[in-house]
Amino acid sequence: MALVVVNVMPKPEILDPQGKAVTGALTRMGHQGFSVRQGRRFEIQVEGEVTKARLEEIREFAESLLANTVIEDFEVVS
Amino acid sequence: MKIGVVTFPGSLDDHDALRAVRLTGGDPVSLWHANDDLSGVDAVILPGGFSYGDYLRCGAIARFSPVMEEVVRKANQGMPLLGICNGFQVLCEARLLPGALIRNETRLFTSVSTPLRVESSSTAWTGEFTVGQEIQIQLKNGEGNYQADPETVARLEGEGRVVFRYLDNPNGSINDIAGITNERGNVVGLMPHPEHNVDEKITSDLDGRGFFASVAAFLNS
Numbered sequence: 001m002a003l004v005v006v007n008v009m010p011k012p013e014i015l016d017p018q019g020k021a022v023t024g025a026l027t028r029m030g031h032q033g034f035s036v037r038q039g040r041r042f043e044i045q046v047e048g049e050v051t052k053a054r055l056e057e058i059r060e061f062a063e064s065l066l067a068n069t070v071i072e073d074f075e076v077v078s
Numbered sequence: 079m080k081i082g083v084v085t086f087p088g089s090l091d092d093h094d095a096l097r098a099v100r101l102t103g104g105d106p107v108s109l110w111h112a113n114d115d116l117s118g119v120d121a122v123i124l125p126g127g128f129s130y131g132d133y134l135r136c137g138a139i140a141r142f143s144p145v146m147e148e149v150v151r152k153a154n155q156g157m158p159l160l161g162i163c164n165g166f167q168v169l170c171e172a173r174l175l176p177g178a179l180i181r182n183e184t185r186l187f188t189s190v191s192t193p194l195r196v197e198s199s200s201t202a203w204t205g206e207f208t209v210g211q212e213i214q215i216q217l218k219n220g221e222g223n224y225q226a227d228p229e230t231v232a233r234l235e236g237e238g239r240v241v242f243r244y245l246d247n248p249n250g251s252i253n254d255i256a257g258i259t260n261e262r263g264n265v266v267g268l269m270p271h272p273e274h275n276v277d278e279k280i281t282s283d284l285d286g287r288g289f290f291a292s293v294a295a296f297l298n299s
Contacts, residue, residue, distance in 0.1 A: 017181040068135055070178040
């Protein structure tokens with residue numbers, strides 16, 4: 001089994017309320033000078049070899065299901 | 079006039095929507111997410127609440143449910159389709175409507191009766207309203223903040239596809255947008271809940287009736 005990771009992040013111009021909440025908590029904890037944006041990480045176990053076609057398949061479903069490209073960017077890391 | 083209401087795992091307001099259809103003179107039909115048969119209904123409502131735990135994003139998994147394939151097919155043929163709250167999120171995820179709903183700017187779940195201005199009476203669900211009319215509809219959501227890129231917003235505004243606007247924007251939606259429609263005007267999505275504003279035993283604000291009267295008039299014409 002090989003592992004492919006898909007990272008999904010809110011687009012820079014889109015408000016990230018979750019990241020804002022975490023940033024607020026850090027500030028209250030005394031950690032100054034940090035700004036957090038929160039995203040998602042998907043770990044995908046792939047049976048057999050991770051071929052170009054498999055990666056393309058992952059890219060396709062990352063775009064249609066894992067991320068909403070209206071508000072999020074994604075990257076496939078293998 | 080048969081109006082179907084889809085029940086997804088986690089739908090909350092499906093029965094309220096069915097009841098609203100009945101109270102306004104329609105024939106309510108309960109539809110099931112795992113069934114791709116629409117039972118010959120004339121229109122469909124995707125109700126509020128949640129769907130499939132709203133894992134991933136609100137509405138993201140519901141979009142791929144068996145019933146949605148048929149709903150999308152019929153909507154593309156002109157069938158009236160109304161998405162309320164989670165239903166609106168499903169319509170955006172299904173790309174029947176542009177844009178997306180993200181968490182409220184306040185980061186709070188908001189439940190409030192909210193004033194809206196009707197911006198378009200050229201849809202299947204708003205024909206009985208007048209443009210500029212102010213209506214009062216219940217709103218309750220955590221992820222009701224409508225966002226789209228500037229080109230999409232300009233297109234919606236330019237084509238008169240913003241259907242409802244908040245007078246007191248409670249969730250940070252861009253341009254105070256509360257509801258939009260597709261190019262054809264048969265698909266409408268909004269965050270507020272018109273099905274909660276039809277029964278005089280529950281509320282004195284009965285503006286939700288206009289949605290059901292509108293679709294009835296649309297289907298009869």
